Amino acid sequence: MSEGEFEFIARRLRPLATARGALGLTDDAALLDPVPGRQLVLTKDAMVAGVHFLPDDPPGQIAQKLLRVNLSDLAAMGATPLGYLLALARSGDIADDWLAAFCTGLAADNAAFGIALLGGDTVATPGPLTLSLTAIGEVPAGAALLRAGARPGEDVWVSGTLGDAALGLKVLRRESEVADEARAWLIERYRLPQPRLALGQALRGIASAAIDISDGLVADLGHILEVSGVGAEVHAAALPLSAAARDLPGARDAALSGGDDYELLFTAPPKRRDELEALARQLDLPLTRIGAIRVDPGLLVLDQKGQELRVRKAGWQHF
């Protein structure tokens, strides 16, 4: 027999609600004590089984991905995460075991990121499992990184490596054959993004604009360009590729247009280069200059000879 809603909340969710303001999940809402001089940062992402994750992905990793894509939004704003609210629409095929493993994933990331469940809602659905998470973070007032702010002449930077997640999804769908070790790495990059929280926080006061790469480099850089009212050129040969991705067919396309990498894409004045290189060493995270902001609108992607490459322009449209 299936756990009822109240049993699920008491047994599985209450242990995750370790923040005082969560009130043990016994109340209608959670309380949060803002710290004077800080702004709160709020973000909300939804995920649907079969659309945003594969139904046979490990449940703990689905929970972690749901949490981390939201933490990645906080990272892109330079925020420190505080906690989250979860809405879970349970489909008939989701067993108690599955939910228990899902909550174990949340518990692991609560510990990893120093956060707690604050509240939420659990409902039933005749459709696929549908998840929505609202993450709350904080930044010193006025210090949040925004998408608007990129100026001509500034460098375009990206963290980590690009295209891994898109290639990992291809591997899972058996559309790509790779060696075992590379396979495991690419799949982990797809299933378990690393929100670049320490980087985002360190970029406050350095980056002029920032975004996380969820829809793909071209689409997400497009968002910065649009709200900043500028253009950019990007050098395809400069895109950082992982050892696992480098020799695979489609690696460059994945780096340009693949989504789900959750690396940070940001702009900064050239005079900050030394600082950023030192930061990369300090965080043990590659930071790569991939191009420059221009006055002329639009995004030019250039090959090694300086010729313009044609790139699939559209990023992800979610519906």
Add this chain to the structure above:
Amino acid sequence: MSEGEFEFIARRLRPLATARGALGLTDDAALLDPVPGRQLVLTKDAMVAGVHFLPDDPPGQIAQKLLRVNLSDLAAMGATPLGYLLALARSGDIADDWLAAFCTGLAADNAAFGIALLGGDTVATPGPLTLSLTAIGEVPAGAALLRAGARPGEDVWVSGTLGDAALGLKVLRRESEVADEARAWLIERYRLPQPRLALGQALRGIASAAIDISDGLVADLGHILEVSGVGAEVHAAALPLSAAARDLPGARDAALSGGDDYELLFTAPPKRRDELEALARQLDLPLTRIGAIRVDPGLLVLDQKGQELRVRKAGWQHF
């Protein structure tokens, strides 16, 4: 041809995002400036087409109900609403017109309650339309109404009338026949709850415990009793019934166990009776004493002769 995601956001959602911290929905997250001396109050409810609303309910009213069930949670905490984030998982049958009407409903309630859209996410689903909303409010620090706090000897109070929404749902499902005027009133009570925000705020410092009635009086009073570690007796004849509900079969059962009324249920010491009666007049909202808190655990529902009534004990289990 259907509006794409970006067109939908730009055309329909951006006009709702009138708060400065929503950043015109151009960023990864929203910013909120907490007011010193206030706590934030956070709540999140989800609704699924066919489960929490009828697929042919008017889209604007679905939007308003989604918003208002969350505002009702804020009301139960004594909070003032500030804004909200919305996740919308769009099913294939949802046309652009439907979404436009949905957003018109949000706009109406933004104006009515002085709030704004802060952010969110739009995704596609192969299942039914699924909605999740996170509402944010504020209370003076330490002043939030909680469920714990009811003490033996205190009065149990309820606002408005009970059972209307459950009877309205029956009418919509053609399980009940009523006159036209009563029909319209009951359906509106089901579709368009009135979050008791002014009452909740006025109850700060008066009520010892509070909750909104979403799962039914018996279930929701049970939540107060459980976390307060007390029992209660309730007089069935004292339950406030609307003129439309009064003579319908099943009205008393609906008042005891029907959900979705979104009235406030609260406890207060007997010495606050005069104040509460004055408050009822001031707000033009009936406040009715329906029973008392007892030392002995459990909930007794008594008829006019003081005999115990048997009541369906379980409230809503959501999955």
